[in-house]
Amino acid sequence: MDATALVQAIQTLNTDDAFRPRLDAQQWRVFTQYLTRHELRMGDLLVKQGDHDRTLYLLEQGSLQVFVTGGAPGASRIAILRSGAVLGEPGLFADGPRMANVEAMTPCVVWALRLPRFEELAARVPQVAVEVVRAAGAMMAHRMRANLQRQIPSA
Template sequence: MDIAPLVQAMQTLNAEDAFRARLTLDQWRVIAPYLTRHEIRSGDLLIKQGDADRSMYFLAQGSLQVFVTGGPPGSSRIAILRAGSVVGEPGLFNDGPRMANVEAMTACEVWALRGPRLEELAQRNPALALELLRAAGNVMAVRMRANLAKQTPFT
């Protein structure tokens, strides 16, 4: 599978919470075998709130909505994500339950990085794994600051 379109989408995404890994296309090609590509139909859940899953997803094509269930009326939708975004990044750092649902708004192509595969990459190429974690941590920090500014609870 060619990872170049995903890398292009990430590099051109103009969003505050963009995944900005300092990696070349050749380095992404080294990472690619550790990822799995999935096609998601419109309306399908990629992540279910409450499930345990140690995966982060890179959105190559399509759009996703992030929402929570069980909150006060009008507070359920958290974000809409476009191609080039990442979602589920807390799963790389925490074994706990997912905090939100992620649903495909359109047909999507996503690439999954699962925790065990990241650990394998870290053994074989620690610098690449560290850069992925640095960029994922940055996305989490930006999103957490935005939620605090909006006074959106995250539980």
């Protein structure tokens, strides 16, 4: 599958917590071979709070809302993510419950990097895997700092 639109969305997203791996065009082609493409309809739940899922998601097209259940009234929505956003990065680092729900606000195209495929990438092309982990870790650290300032859990 052609992931050109995904790479372009990631490279052009202008947010403080953007995913910024330092990959050249060939490395992007290698990386995207380990992803699977999924289409979501408006209202579909991509991530369910409390589930154990070791998947990193990359949003090519559409908008996703990140929210928690069981919190204080009015404090349930954490973020709205748009094309180029990456989410679920804690799943690359640890096996723990998801901290939030992620729902499609519009029809979306997402790409999934499941842990077994990431481990395969790490074994075959370690320099690409290390760069993906570095960028995901930097993004996760930025989000954790921002959420601590707002006293909101991470997705």
